Amino acid sequence: MSRPTPASSIEDPAHVRTSENALEKAIGRQVKRYRKQLGLTITDICSRTGLSAGMMSKIENGNTSPSLATLRSLSTALNVPVTALFREFEEQRDATFVKAGQGLAIERHGTRAGHQYQLLGHSVHSDVSVEPYMITLEKASEVFPIFQHAGVEFIFILEGSMVYRHLNATFTLTPGDSLFFDSDAPHGPEELVDLPVRFLSVMSQSSDS
Numbered sequence: 001m002s003r004p005t006p007a008s009s010i011e012d013p014a015h016v017r018t019s020e021n022a023l024e025k026a027i028g029r030q031v032k033r034y035r036k037q038l039g040l041t042i043t044d045i046c047s048r049t050g051l052s053a054g055m056m057s058k059i060e061n062g063n064t065s066p067s068l069a070t071l072r073s074l075s076t077a078l079n080v081p082v083t084a085l086f087r088e089f090e091e092q093r094d095a096t097f098v099k100a101g102q103g104l105a106i107e108r109h110g111t112r113a114g115h116q117y118q119l120l121g122h123s124v125h126s127d128v129s130v131e132p133y134m135i136t137l138e139k140a141s142e143v144f145p146i147f148q149h150a151g152v153e154f155i156f157i158l159e160g161s162m163v164y165r166h167l168n169a170t171f172t173l174t175p176g177d178s179l180f181f182d183s184d185a186p187h188g189p190e191e192l193v194d195l196p197v198r199f200l201s202v203m204s205q206s207s208d209s
Helices: 007-011 013-020 022-037 042-049 053-060 068-078 082-090
Strands: 104-106 115-119 128-137 152-166 169-173 178-182 187-206
Touching (some): 022 053, 022 068
Antiparallel strands (some): 152 178, 152 187
């Protein structure tokens, strides 16, 4: 759940430069990391590659774009494949930040009035889908929705209490209690004992499901 990039950031020359040399900085961090793992100084690498200390400093700080020949020389000196120098850039590390109360409101099938679902994030670029929700139940209901979906689910009670059903078993959940279960089985709240009920729900399943 990404937020739009402000127009002012796109037009900022400094922002553009940062995006343009992201690859150079990623390579530089990898070179520095491997060099330190081997216990080598910049001088040591210079003697192995024929590069100047100034050039090595620029490479490690991401201030220059090394040629393929230079990358091959560095990979040989560091005893790693050339592709290892690109690894940090190729691997995506996603993060979602949500301010309190600002999760994306979601309408789930079968929900009732007074049942609020806020999506707090969503995993991407992964073989496993993970969706954390903040759920608030504010009104009692004579008929409760029964949920059933692929994967597993974890719920943690923050406020209030309720009786929660999973298949043929029921659990009385109060603040601090948690429940982890196979969500392919019918499940859902059966009785709201102390309102409002607020709990964290984390649903996970294979992206192929």
